[in-house]
Amino acid sequence: MNEKLDRLKGVVKSYRSVLVAFSGGVDSAFVLKVARDVLGRSQAKAVTAESASVPARELEAAQDLARRMDVEHLIVRTRELENPGYTSNPAHRCYFCKTELYDQLAPIARRWNLEIIANGTNADDLHDFRPGLTAADEHGIKSPLVEAGLSKSDVRNLSREIGLSVWDKPASPCLSSRFPYGHEITPAKLKQVEAGENFLKDAGFNVVRLRHLGPKARVELGREEFVRLMDVPLRIQVTEFIRSLGFKTVVFEPYQSGNLNQELTAK
Numbered sequence: 492m493n494e495k496l497d498r499l500k501g502v503v504k505s506y507r508s509v510l511v512a513f514s515g516g517v518d519s520a521f522v523l524k525v526a527r528d529v530l531g532r533s534q535a536k537a538v539t540a541e542s543a544s545v546p547a548r549e550l551e552a553a554q555d556l557a558r559r560m561d562v563e564h565l566i567v568r569t570r571e572l573e574n575p576g577y578t579s580n581p582a583h584r585c586y587f588c589k590t591e592l593y594d595q596l597a598p599i600a601r602r603w604n605l606e607i608i609a610n611g612t613n614a615d616d617l618h619d620f621r622p623g624l625t626a627a628d629e630h631g632i633k634s635p636l637v638e639a640g641l642s643k644s645d646v647r648n649l650s651r652e653i654g655l656s657v658w659d660k661p662a663s664p665c666l667s668s669r670f671p672y673g674h675e676i677t678p679a680k681l682k683q684v685e686a687g688e689n690f691l692k693d694a695g696f697n698v699v700r701l702r703h704l705g706p707k708a709r710v711e712l713g714r715e716e717f718v719r720l721m722d723v724p725l726r727i728q729v730t731e732f733i734r735s736l737g738f739k740t741v742v743f744e745p746y747q748s749g750n751l752n753q754e755l756t757a758k
Contacts, residue, residue, distance in 0.1 A: 495641060495645055495649065498639045498640070498641075499636070499641060500528075501639075502635045502639050503525055503526050503529045503635055506526075506606060506607040506609070506635075507530070507607075508534040508604070508607065509526050509606070509608070509609050509633075510537070510596060510603065510605045510607070510608045511523045511535070511537045511608075512540075512592060512609070512611070513537035514540075514549075515539065515549055515550075515657070515663075516611065516660065517646055517650055517655070517657050518611030518613050519611030520560075520611075520650070521611070521650045522636060523535065523537050523560065524560055525653075526635075527561070527562050536565070536603055536605060537562050537563070538596055539557075539564065539565075540568075540569040540595075541569070542571060543572055543682070544665040544676075546663070546685050546688070546689075548689065554566070565599065567592075569591045571587055571588045571591045572677075574591070577676070578675060579675060580667070580670055580671075580672055580674055581672060583625075584667065584676075585621065586623060586625055588665070590626040590630075593608070593626055593627065593629075593632060596630075597630065608631070609633045609634065610627060610633075610634055611634075611636065612627065612634040612636060613636040613642060613646055614636065614637050614645075615643045647659065662748070667681070669701055670703050671702075674705065680703055683701075683737060683738070684703050686736055687708065687710075687732070687733050688701050691710070694728075694729070696712055696713070696716050697713055697716060698712060698746050699712060706738060706739040707739065707742065708736075708741045709741075709744060710729065710733065710741060711745065711746040712743070712746055713745075714746065717745045729741075
């Protein structure tokens, strides 16, 4: 495993200086931690996007983690929700979001005299439907985890090995991923999703998705946690709160990664 970490360090060292697109998830956090250790504070910095599609608690967690890693960290307001290409929610929605982000990162990297912009894409991501990768290619964004051949499990194992606190953090894609393709995304709908997921997390659930299906909400919970819904009072409490957000019906399912992309492939 140390060989894999050494390989990544070699990739990062070759950059000489880097600006990391930092979401606060394990992949980008691992890239940022290694870059900070290899290149030093002045040559490894981070930027995180703030928008209605990013949960406030995720933004706060990213800020806290950057502080603990002693990294210079900037929050930028992205405006993908002003782009009809994004809000109409086509299958390649992520392309517009990443284009907006990378457009903003380029001048920041120049201002900080950083040679490379890097993301947290790992080798497994190349086998999934990821329109954002096209935007990365168009902007010359580097993917050090891919260059080093590291999978998601490699990232988690190595993150635990080096003491990164988010090594086992569940994946947390943007809130817009809770809408089936073709369903319009609005700030008001995003607030519904965020409020519902916050309620579930505050109730102790770890893996949470609230799918916005128009008048219906589909609550997906980690398979190990799903059994908690056998507690009737808890299930009623969750159902009533989700309905209070404006949904008429609420259904529950075990969470399965890539649900929306699987539905897309099945069409």
